[in-house]
Amino acid sequence: MKRPTIADIARRAGVSKGAVSYALNGQPGVSDATRRRIMAIADEIGFSPSSAARALSGASARAVGLALCRPARTLGIEPFFMELISGVEAELSARSFALTLQVVADPDAEIAVYRRWWGERRVDGVLLCDLRADDRRIPVLEQLQLPAVVIGGPDGTGALPGVWSDEAAALAETVEYLVALGHRRVARVGGLPELQHTRVRTDAFRSVCARLGLSSSDTVTSDYTGEDGARATRRLLSAARRPTAVIYDNDVMAIAGLSVAQEMGLTVPGDVSVVAWDDSPLCRLVRPPLTALSRDIPEYGGQAARLLLDAVSGVRVAGVRTGTAHLTPRGSTAPPRNP
Amino acid sequence: MKRPTIADIARRAGVSKGAVSYALNGQPGVSDATRRRIMAIADEIGFSPSSAARALSGASARAVGLALCRPARTLGIEPFFMELISGVEAELSARSFALTLQVVADPDAEIAVYRRWWGERRVDGVLLCDLRADDRRIPVLEQLQLPAVVIGGPDGTGALPGVWSDEAAALAETVEYLVALGHRRVARVGGLPELQHTRVRTDAFRSVCARLGLSSSDTVTSDYTGEDGARATRRLLSAARRPTAVIYDNDVMAIAGLSVAQEMGLTVPGDVSVVAWDDSPLCRLVRPPLTALSRDIPEYGGQAARLLLDAVSGVRVAGVRTGTAHLTPRGSTAPPRNP
DNA sequence: CTGAAAGCGCTTACAG
DNA sequence: CTGAAAGCGCTTACAG
Numbered sequence: 001m002k003r004p005t006i007a008d009i010a011r012r013a014g015v016s017k018g019a020v021s022y023a024l025n026g027q028p029g030v031s032d033a034t035r036r037r038i039m040a041i042a043d044e045i046g047f048s049p050s051s052a053a054r055a056l057s058g059a060s061a062r063a064v065g066l067a068l069c070r071p072a073r074t075l076g077i078e079p080f081f082m083e084l085i086s087g088v089e090a091e092l093s094a095r096s097f098a099l100t101l102q103v104v105a106d107p108d109a110e111i112a113v114y115r116r117w118w119g120e121r122r123v124d125g126v127l128l129c130d131l132r133a134d135d136r137r138i139p140v141l142e143q144l145q146l147p148a149v150v151i152g153g154p155d156g157t158g159a160l161p162g163v164w165s166d167e168a169a170a171l172a173e174t175v176e177y178l179v180a181l182g183h184r185r186v187a188r189v190g191g192l193p194e195l196q197h198t199r200v201r202t203d204a205f206r207s208v209c210a211r212l213g214l215s216s217s218d219t220v221t222s223d224y225t226g227e228d229g230a231r232a233t234r235r236l237l238s239a240a241r242r243p244t245a246v247i248y249d250n251d252v253m254a255i256a257g258l259s260v261a262q263e264m265g266l267t268v269p270g271d272v273s274v275v276a277w278d279d280s281p282l283c284r285l286v287r288p289p290l291t292a293l294s295r296d297i298p299e300y301g302g303q304a305a306r307l308l309l310d311a312v313s314g315v316r317v318a319g320v321r322t323g324t325a326h327l328t329p330r331g332s333t334a335p336p337r338n339p
Numbered sequence: 340m341k342r343p344t345i346a347d348i349a350r351r352a353g354v355s356k357g358a359v360s361y362a363l364n365g366q367p368g369v370s371d372a373t374r375r376r377i378m379a380i381a382d383e384i385g386f387s388p389s390s391a392a393r394a395l396s397g398a399s400a401r402a403v404g405l406a407l408c409r410p411a412r413t414l415g416i417e418p419f420f421m422e423l424i425s426g427v428e429a430e431l432s433a434r435s436f437a438l439t440l441q442v443v444a445d446p447d448a449e450i451a452v453y454r455r456w457w458g459e460r461r462v463d464g465v466l467l468c469d470l471r472a473d474d475r476r477i478p479v480l481e482q483l484q485l486p487a488v489v490i491g492g493p494d495g496t497g498a499l500p501g502v503w504s505d506e507a508a509a510l511a512e513t514v515e516y517l518v519a520l521g522h523r524r525v526a527r528v529g530g531l532p533e534l535q536h537t538r539v540r541t542d543a544f545r546s547v548c549a550r551l552g553l554s555s556s557d558t559v560t561s562d563y564t565g566e567d568g569a570r571a572t573r574r575l576l577s578a579a580r581r582p583t584a585v586i587y588d589n590d591v592m593a594i595a596g597l598s599v600a601q602e603m604g605l606t607v608p609g610d611v612s613v614v615a616w617d618d619s620p621l622c623r624l625v626r627p628p629l630t631a632l633s634r635d636i637p638e639y640g641g642q643a644a645r646l647l648l649d650a651v652s653g654v655r656v657a658g659v660r661t662g663t664a665h666l667t668p669r670g671s672t673a674p675p676r677n678p
Numbered sequence: 679c680t681g682a683a684a685g686c687g688c689t690t691a692c693a694g
Numbered sequence: 695c696t697g698a699a700a701g702c703g704c705t706t707a708c709a710g
Contacts (some may be wrong), residue, residue, distance in 0.1 A: 003458055005703055016681045021705060031679060048458025052394035053703035056686045061391065063439070072425035072637055077620045079415035086411035088441040098461060100402070101440045103428040119342055119387025121687095122437060226624045256624045263626065281416045285565045285595045286625065287602065298411055344687055355697045360689060369696060392687035396703045459705095 004045045012045075013038050019163035024049070051098075053123055055273045063098040065123035067110045068207055069130060069196055074193055074224050075103065077252050079280040080297060081129075084151070087129065095309060097124075107132070108218025111140050124312040125149070131196040139186055140312065147311040149304050154319055156196050162318040163304040167197055168204035170325040171247075174275055175208045177327055178245045182335040183273065185216055187243035189232045193221040198249065201277075205247075216243070218303030222253060229253025233260040237272065244271035244336035248314050254290055255262045258332065279328055295325040343384045350375050350385075351602035363388070388435075394460055402437040403647055404462035406449045408469060413563050414442065416591050418619045420468075420635060423490070424659040426640030427466065434648060438461075446471070450479050457483045463651040464488070466643055470495055486650040488643050495535050495660055500650065500658040502643040507543035509632050509664040510586075513614055514547045516666055517584045521674040522612065524555055526582035528571045528592055532560040534598055537588065540616075544586075555582070561592060568592025572599040576611065583675035584612035590619045593629055597671065618667055627670030634664040 006020040013020065015034060022029040023038040026049075030038070041047075055061040066088065068081060075081060085099070092099055100123055101113035104110045114137065117123045125147035128137060138158040141148045153162025178186050188205050191198045202219045209217030220236065222228035229248060233256065235242055248254035254276030261272050266272055268288060276283050300322050311315045345359040352359065354373060361368040362377040363386075369377070380386075396399040405427065407414060414420060414641025424438070428580050431438055439462055443449045453476070456462045464486035467476060477497040480487045480613065492506030518524050530537045541558045548556030561567035568587060572595065575582055587593035600611050607613055607627060615622050618631035639661050649656045 003460065007703075017704080017707080018682080021681060022680095025705085027706090029679070032645055034679085038603070046454060046458065050395070050703050051459040052400065053686090054705080055391035056395050056688085056703080057705040058686060059705065071381045072422065072429075075425055076418035076422035076636075082421050083415035085440070086442050089440070093441060094441075096455075099436045099441065101424070102432060102438065103425050104432075115385060116387045116435075120387065120390040120598065121342065122390045138676045143427075149646045155543045202619070226620050230624075252620070252624065255621075259624055259626050281565050281591070282594075282621070285569075285591065285598055287598050297415075346687075356688080357690075357698080358696060361696095364689085366690090368695070373695085389687050392702090393689080395687080395704085396689040397702060398689065 003050075004047045005050070006047075009038060009041050009043065012041050047300050050126065053082045060124045060312060061121055062096065063100050063123045064092065064305070064312070065100045065102070065113075065117050065126040066129070067102045067106045067113050067126070069107060069110050072103070077226070078224065078250060079282070080278055083280075083297040084129075084301040087298030088305045090298065091305035091309070097309065107136060111137055114140060114144065114146065118146050122310070125308045127151060127308060128160070130192075131162075132194050133196055133199060135196070147308065149308040149311060149317075150319075151300070151304050152196055154321070155180045155200075157319065158292050161307055162320055163300065163307060163320055165295060165300070165322045166324045167200045168208075170277075170327075171201055171204045172208045173327050174247060174293060175205070175212065175214075177329070178273065178275070178333065179212050179214070181273070181333065182339050183245045184214055184339055185241060185243045186214060186245045187216065187236050188219040188247045189229055189249060189257065190219045190221045191224050191249040193205045201249065210290070222249070224253065226252050226256035229256035230260045233257035234264070237261060237264055237266065243272065243334070244339065245275070247275045247277065249277050251276045251278055251282050251290070251292065254292075255282060255286055258290070259285060267337075269332050270337045273333040273336070275327075275333060277325070283330070291333040292307060292328050293325040294328045295323060299323075341400050342389075343386045344389070345386075347384065348377060348380050348386060359670050383453045398459055399463040399651060401435065402439050402462045403431065403644070403651070404441070404452075404456050404465040405468070405492045406441045406443050406452050406465070407444045408446060411442070412479055414562075415587060416565070417563065418621070419589070419617055422616045422619075422636040423468075423640040426637030427644045428640075429637065430641045430644035430648070436648065446475060450476055453479060453485065455482065457485050457606055464647045466490060467499070469531075470501075471533050472535055474535070474536060486647065488647040488650060488656075489658075490639070490643050491535055493660070494539075496658065500646055500656045502639065502646060502661055504634060504639070505663045506539045506662045509616075510543045511547045511664075512541055512552065512666055513586060513632065514544070514553075516668070517612065517614070517672065518551050518553070520612070520672065521678050522584045523553055523678055524580060524582045525553060525584045525586065526555065526574070526575050527558040528568055528588060528596065529558045529560045529561050529584045530588040540588065550564060561588070562590055563592065565591050565595035568595035569599045571595035573603070576600060576603055576605065582611065583678065584614070584672070586616065588616050590615045590617055590621050590629070590631065594621060597625060597629070606676075608671050612672040612675070614666075614672060616664070622669070630669045630672040631667050632664040633667045634662060638662075
């Protein structure tokens with residue numbers, strides 16, 4: 001089947017190709033009657049402008065890029081990214097932008113992808129995930145002048161706008177709640193230590209524990225997998241004075257932790273309370289259901305996409321703070337049996 | 340920063356743009372010495388050919404599309420899609436093809452996306468998921484002559500090649516195993532009834548149960564969510580002569596079913612055995628760990644991508660059968676306490 | 679308000 | 695083996 005072009009429309013409408021372009025893009029320069037006639041023909045023959053021709057003529061590629069730098073196995077198991085993607089997608093398709101996705105092995109590969117996308121003019125902008133300390137991707141994007149929005153922040157994003165939530169406040173709320181229940185020994189299983197938000201949470205955890213006069217404020221870091229979460233939990237719960245509550249940096253590790261506790265003959269929440277960061281349907285499926293820090297991840301992605309589209313269209317955008325994760329208490333937290 | 344073009348390379352090498360194009364694309368028409376010089380310059384200035392210009396000149400867009408038609412919440416919770424995507428991605432990026440992703444609400448929206456992609460020349464081909472009975476997407480893709488590979492089959496794919504696994508064999512293996520353990524009342528919680536593979540499994544379940552002389556062979560269908568899996572399980576386990584084993588069409592529902600059984604005071608696997616279709620790390624995290632039907636989903640996606648790239652490059656491809664899912668027995672299956 | 683034309687950055691016949 | 699040129703399908707100044 002031959003694809004229709006503006007030349008076909010122009011011929012049928014008896015006007016020039018330029019007129020068709022103006023009409024279709026809502027530009028001035030054609031009469032209303034002509035515009036309507038052109039639009040009707042375009043509709044009738046099912047015309048979609050060639051994205052290649054458009055992009056080549058200096059217009060935008062109408063696509064944004066998302067590079068995901070996580071090993072395949074953690075990508076699949078964490079609902080976070082897929083939820084983020086659906087939120088991003090909803091916003092993009094509403095404005096008929098495409099999402100170009102690439103899974104990369106490490107930050108260097110990710111930088112190479114950005115350079116390639118830029119050279120290929122394949123995307124108009126990118127969404128940056130998993131902000132790191134001293135993130136080398138930031139200066140590259142700044143130098144390329146590729147519009148970008150960081151999912152994270154507000155610190156360490158350089159001149160790029162970030163979409164971020166108040167992680168410290170969410171963590172403080174959680175610890176305060178556990179202390180109110182009577183917990184005095186709270187531990188935390190954090191995510192990848194090189195990620196900025198892990199650092200923010202770790203610092204916040206230390207300071208809120210100090211403020212509330214808790215003796216320990218240890219964070220064990222992990223790679224987000226259930227195996228690592230289980231290992232960390234085993235270590236924590238084997239200690240002489242084991243914690244009576246553990247906060248996990250994702251849902252998968254929290255579930256793994258729950259299993260380990262039960263395996264070790266401890267009851268949840270009697271012997272140990274469990275809190276998951278980032279609520280997901282999984283948290284409601286296990287017994288007891290997990291107390292979790294909930295936030296609207298699709299909306300988070302949607303905001304990032306909106307910001308990026310603004311940046312792409314030339315608007316100078318500032319970072320925005322999204323809603324703080326809020327604690328959703330469920331059956332996995334209670335006063336400690338032996339405080 | 341200005342993007343380098345072949346004109347820049349041509350100038351620096353003192354040759355024509357045509358020569359640069361031939362050199363970079365490994366075409367004959369330039370001497371080896373010139374080719375090497377051109378490649379070195381391209382490398383040095385970090386050249387990537389404009390994908391728009393390439394696509395416009397009749398070459399391929401070097402992108403394939405994937406439209407996902409599931410509500411956002413089930414997309415996030417099922418590891419399947421993200422694992423599939425990582426497998427597809429690995430294969431695509433090795434040949435520097437991009438993946439264009441779009442989440443759609445229903446089959447009509449999906450068809451509209453294919454028409455648009457085709458009109459925009461945005462992708463060179465598409466991967467089709469969630470094959471349905473009498474799938475309306477198939478004739479559209481055939482008519483557009485857009486290269487496509489179906490993830491599913493072998494029936495109902497029309498003239499399109501499919502990548503499929505022997506679902507009936509996997510189901511038979513599972514039921515035979517349960518019967519060998521002594522089970523006589525086996526039930527199944529299936530996925531969306533309109534999906535082709537749900538039908539295949541449902542038919543296979545009925546016929547293997549008949550062959551083995553089991554009294555019941557009921558399938559309750561669901562929407563793949565944990566809630567629906569829990570509801571179906573509650574109904575099944577409340578029956579007068581409840582099943583002693585239940586097979587679930589995904590991991591999330593199996594975990595939900597496990598929780599429901601425990602909630603109802605039944606032990607797993609003593610009172611009821613549980614089997615999950617599509618193994619995932621989740622299955623190993625819960626207690627008891629779930630017996631599951633495992634297959635290499637990233638590899639499944641990789642095969643589909645390879646087939647699609649062949650089709651895009653003009654090779655006439657036939658469908659392929661991938662490895663059959665194999666049963667991985669874990670703690671959630673055992674001989675029934677009260678057969 | 680409308681038409682003719684240049685140009686985006688490639689690829690690819692067509693001459694030399 | 696190499697150069698000059700047309701063309702892909704748009705967008706956008708520039709004339710009428």
